[in-house]
Amino acid sequence: MEMVMFAVAAIIALASAVMVITVKSPIASVLYLILSIMAQSVLYVMLAGLFLAAFLILIYGGAILVLFLFVVMLLNIRYADMGSDSLGKLKPIAWTFAVVLLGEMVWVGTGVQAHFRGVDETFGSVPEVAALLYGKFVYPFELTSILLLAAIIGAVVMARKGL
Amino acid sequence: MAVPLEYYIILSAFLFVVGVVGVMISRNMIVMFMCIEIMLNAANLAMVAFSRHLQNMDGHVFVFLVMAVAAGEAAVGLAIIIAVFRNRESVDSDFLNLMKW
Numbered sequence: 460m461e462m463v464m465f466a467v468a469a470i471i472a473l474a475s476a477v478m479v480i481t482v483k484s485p486i487a488s489v490l491y492l493i494l495s496i497m498a499q500s501v502l503y504v505m506l507a508g509l510f511l512a513a514f515l516i517l518i519y520g521g522a523i524l525v526l527f528l529f530v531v532m533l534l535n536i537r538y539a540d541m542g543s544d545s546l547g548k549l550k551p552i553a554w555t556f557a558v559v560l561l562g563e564m565v566w567v568g569t570g571v572q573a574h575f576r577g578v579d580e581t582f583g584s585v586p587e588v589a590a591l592l593y594g595k596f597v598y599p600f601e602l603t604s605i606l607l608l609a610a611i612i613g614a615v616v617m618a619r620k621g622l
Numbered sequence: 623m624a625v626p627l628e629y630y631i632i633l634s635a636f637l638f639v640v641g642v643v644g645v646m647i648s649r650n651m652i653v654m655f656m657c658i659e660i661m662l663n664a665a666n667l668a669m670v671a672f673s674r675h676l677q678n679m680d681g682h683v684f685v686f687l688v689m690a691v692a693a694g695e696a697a698v699g700l701a702i703i704i705a706v707f708r709n710r711e712s713v714d715s716d717f718l719n720l721m722k723w
Contacts, residue, residue, distance in 0.1 A: 473633065476641070479653070479656055506630070508674070518693065583682060
């Protein structure tokens with residue numbers, strides 16, 4: 460049962476990720492990425508990351524990708540005249556490197572060979588993650604606010620008219 | 623039947639390579655940007671899987687921070703794309719050759 464659920468979620472996540480890079484229309488591309496994110500959140504639930512599963516849908520699907528959608532809508536791109544062949548004669552080298560990278564990563568992955576042991580009911584729940592965020596990792600968490608402030612200032616500067 | 627750890631790691635590897643290939647073959651800057659998001663998500667999936675395997679929730683905090691970085695990156699990157707579009711009337715990365723070589 461668990462395996463079937465994993466297979467369905469994994470196939471949806473992977474197939475829609477492939478669709479992101481193959482479809483012509485940028486809008487369809489963003490929507491496929493949202494589908495991929497949803498499927499990945501199912502996997503997070505299966506890995507007992509309940510807080511992160513909710514967070515993935517809310518922040519990734521709900522905020523970041525809607526931002527992408529807004530930009531695609533604002534720019535009104537004529538995608539028809541945009542080809543996908545920018546590599547030229549570097550194409551075989553690029554594909555070779557991609558296949559080698561995949562082979563390496565799958566080889567490392569198959570070397571892991573482990574089954575999950577049981578965890579507490581509370582593993583990955585909101586109070587547990589929050590206790591870590593405000594306890595052990597409080598400084599990185601607070602520094603995130605500076606990062607986001609820098610991102611806000613950067614976005615405002617880039618979006619000004621004179622640039 | 624329970625799903626072993628390596629299945630998640632292999633799925634994460636496949637997602638990452640899809641992102642890498644997307645960055646290489648795409649000329650649309652928005653699609654290239656989304657491929658970076660795919661790669662970040664692949665790394666996040668591996669981190670959540672290992673976190674579950676080690677029965678230690680530190681990985682969840684890392685995923686949280688990666689999502690914060692992804693949000694900041696998306697905001698700045700999309701602002702750059704809009705600025706480029708305003709100057710060049712295109713999001714084709716082949717037109718951006720001012721600093722090439």
